[in-house]
Amino acid sequence: MNAARAFLERTVAPRARWRLLLAAGLGLSALHALALPRLNLGEYTPDLFTLFALYVGLYASRQGRYWPSLVLGLVRDFFSLGLLGVYAVLYSLLHKAASRARTKLDPDSPLVAPLLAFGGVFAVNAGCHFLLAAGGAGVGWNAALGRAAATAAVTAPFAIAVFPLLHWVLARLGYVRSQGGFFNF
Amino acid sequence: MPRLREKLSLLWLVQHPLVATCILLALTLLLPYTRVAERLKLVTFLPLAHAAPDVPQAEESGLSETERARRELLFERERVAQLAAENAALAAALAGARALAEPDPAFAAAVLPPAVPARVIFHGDASTWRHCLWINRGRAHGIVEFMPVVSGRTLIGRVYMAGDNHACVQLVTDPGFAASCVIVDPARPGAAARGVLRGNASARPHFPRLELEDVPLGDSVSAGQRVLTSDFSGQFPPGLNVGVVREVIPQAGFLQVRLEADLDLARLDVVQVLLHKRPELEAQALALLRRGKG
Numbered sequence: 001m002n003a004a005r006a007f008l009e010r011t012v013a014p015r016a017r018w019r020l021l022l023a024a025g026l027g028l029s030a031l032h033a034l035a036l037p038r039l040n041l042g043e044y045t046p047d048l049f050t051l052f053a054l055y056v057g058l059y060a061s062r063q064g065r066y067w068p069s070l071v072l073g074l075v076r077d078f079f080s081l082g083l084l085g086v087y088a089v090l091y092s093l094l095h096k097a098a099s100r101a102r103t104k105l106d107p108d109s110p111l112v113a114p115l116l117a118f119g120g121v122f123a124v125n126a127g128c129h130f131l132l133a134a135g136g137a138g139v140g141w142n143a144a145l146g147r148a149a150a151t152a153a154v155t156a157p158f159a160i161a162v163f164p165l166l167h168w169v170l171a172r173l174g175y176v177r178s179q180g181g182f183f184n185f
Numbered sequence: 186m187p188r189l190r191e192k193l194s195l196l197w198l199v200q201h202p203l204v205a206t207c208i209l210l211a212l213t214l215l216l217p218y219t220r221v222a223e224r225l226k227l228v229t230f231l232p233l234a235h236a237a238p239d240v241p242q243a244e245e246s247g248l249s250e251t252e253r254a255r256r257e258l259l260f261e262r263e264r265v266a267q268l269a270a271e272n273a274a275l276a277a278a279l280a281g282a283r284a285l286a287e288p289d290p291a292f293a294a295a296v297l298p299p300a301v302p303a304r305v306i307f308h309g310d311a312s313t314w315r316h317c318l319w320i321n322r323g324r325a326h327g328i329v330e331f332m333p334v335v336s337g338r339t340l341i342g343r344v345y346m347a348g349d350n351h352a353c354v355q356l357v358t359d360p361g362f363a364a365s366c367v368i369v370d371p372a373r374p375g376a377a378a379r380g381v382l383r384g385n386a387s388a389r390p391h392f393p394r395l396e397l398e399d400v401p402l403g404d405s406v407s408a409g410q411r412v413l414t415s416d417f418s419g420q421f422p423p424g425l426n427v428g429v430v431r432e433v434i435p436q437a438g439f440l441q442v443r444l445e446a447d448l449d450l451a452r453l454d455v456v457q458v459l460l461h462k463r464p465e466l467e468a469q470a471l472a473l474l475r476r477g478k479g
Contacts (some may be wrong), residue, residue: 033309045313070202078229079311081345081355085210087312092203119216127316132386137361139385147386149311 014061015175017185021068025075028052033079044152047121048162049076053091053154054120055166058107059097059183068185069095082128083135090127094120099150100123110160117159121150227348227410234351236319249377263365271455276335297338297422300457301326306351308451314386316356318457323348331420333459339426339447340364340414341456352458355393356450357427364419366444368426370410378404379415380442382427395428397442404440406443412444419463 028049036045036061049183053072073088080087098120105112132138167177175183198205303320310317322328324347332344334354342362345355355362362384367377380397386396400406410430414421426445435441 029311032313035309037309046312051313065200065202067202070206075208076311078226080316081310081315081353081361082312083210084225085206088206089203089210092206096203114205125313128312132314132360135361137359139360143385173214 014185016062016070017068020185021071021104022075023071024052025049025072029076029079033075038055041154044154045151046155047125047151048155048158050094050121050124051092051117051162052112052166053124054098054159055119055163056101057091057095058116061179061182061184062099066095067090076082083131084157086128086131089129090124093127094124096135097123102181107163110169113159113163116158118152118153118156121155122148125151145168186275227346227351227353228267228353229346230307230319230353233319234323244253283362297335297424298459298461300459301328302354302453302455302457304455308453309408314360316384316386316450317345317358318354318356318450318453320352320354320458321350322458323350323352324376325349326458327460328352328458329462331463333425333461334456335422335425335459336448336453336456337426338424340421341448341450341453342418344458354456355445357382357384358387358450360386363470364421364427365415366411367415368397368400368404368410368430369408370405370407378406379417380412380440382412382444395444395446397444398439400440402435402438406430406440406442408432411443412442415447422459422461453460 003012036048039045049072053069056068056072069091070088073086073091074084076087076091077084077105098116099147101107101116101119103117107113107116126145129141129144129148132142133144138144152165167183170185171177175185177183218425260473301322303322303326306321307319309474320334327346328344330344330347334341334343340357342354342356342359345353347353357364360383362382364382365383366380368380369377378400380400382395382397385394385396397412408430412427412430414425415429416423426447427445430442431445432443433440434443
């Protein structure tokens with residue numbers, strides 16, 4: 001009975017999903033393009049966009065499968081020089097992997113969240129370089145993996161604060177959290 | 186058969202977004218000449234190009250004579266400050282060019298093609314792996330893809346995609362950027378080493394450190410030597426400044442040459458697009474043959 005109820009609650013229709021994702025995508029694109037490079041942190045610049053994509057993969061309503069992550073990736077692709085679809089594919093895969101990881105790990109745990117963030121950010125950055133290398137613009141795998149690891153290491157601790165902060169913001173905006181732990185966006 | 190029909194329907198694609206995106210990605214990879222994705226991206230930045238006029242415009246009817254004069258004074262001051270900054274950058278570039286021209290007359294003889302000045306309207310890229318900026322000049326001003334973009338006489342990048350009134354510039358730090366270069370030693374004119382400049386997706390694009398690949402091991406390259414573009418590939422005019430050699434690391438068969446670029450890319454407000462088109466293959470071959478005979 002509980003399982004049936006949890007399943008029903010998971011399928012709560014999302015509310016203002018696309019508006020929320022587009023606003024977040026545009027804001028994060030501006031942050032990555034304009035603000036973060038000015039800090040001049042080099043390889044240690046946090047990848048907050050991917051962290052948000054991971055949050056969407058972990059907590060977004062299961063209705064519509066991984067369309068939310070795909071749209072988020074497309075927004076980032078539009079403000080990037082790379083091929084259209086690179087981040088869309090990577091974030092869709094991240095969504096799928098996050099859904100699988102969620103069945104075994106509790107992302108609300110302050111120990112698990114940074115681990116998931118590290119894995120997610122590392123995989124997306126390594127995947128990004130893989131697609132660059134496939135197009136003949138790779139920078140060498142040693143340098144690329146080192147950079148992906150540095151970015152992931154600096155982004156992971158943000159998950160401890162960012163995930164609860166986003167829970168709070170969504171609750172303030174009137175989004176409902178189901179028993180399965182998913183928000184209706 | 187009904188199952189196959191079901192699989193090929195549009196609804197099936199909607200239910201499998203990853204497959205749909207892979208098809209989109211494959212289309213952007215396989216059909217580069219249609220440039221659909223680039224056109225879509227150009228549309229994204231269209232409002233920004235329109236929002237950045239060359240001269241600030243405002244309603245003047247409601248202003249008194251004193252307010253109008255004060256406003257004009259402010260505009261003039263701003264313009265003078267901008268011109269002074271640009272003048273300083275150009276003077277520095279000219280001094281560098283003169284220093285190089287003394288030992289190498291061929292460099293002094295290399296005349297740059299006509300240029301279209303453009304203002305930077307957006308600087309930055311949402312991806313940490315790519316580096317670009319957007320300018321407020323496009324096809325309507327004679328700009329097409331792959332034209333070199335400079336500041337003074339220093340190479341900044343090349344036009345990656347061009348709309349009617351705006352264009353995207355791929356910076357020298359972008360991993361997709363490549364340019365044929367020569368390393369010149371002012372003390373020994375005539376002895377120049379060749380190499381290929383490649384963007385290394387430097388995470389510090391404001392203070393770029395670049396790398397020169399494929400420099401033969403026997404060539405004498407040392408820190409402090411200058412790196413200029415060569416016309417080997419025909420893509421860039423010869424003699425554009427790139428940077429200064431900072432470090433030389435011998436590798437298996439080649440030298441890895443690390444450079445420091447001449448410009449802080451984040452401070453660029455005005456750039457020039459050189460109206461230089463890559464010559465046709467036949468014309469390029471003829472020019473090489475003529476040079477060989479001479």
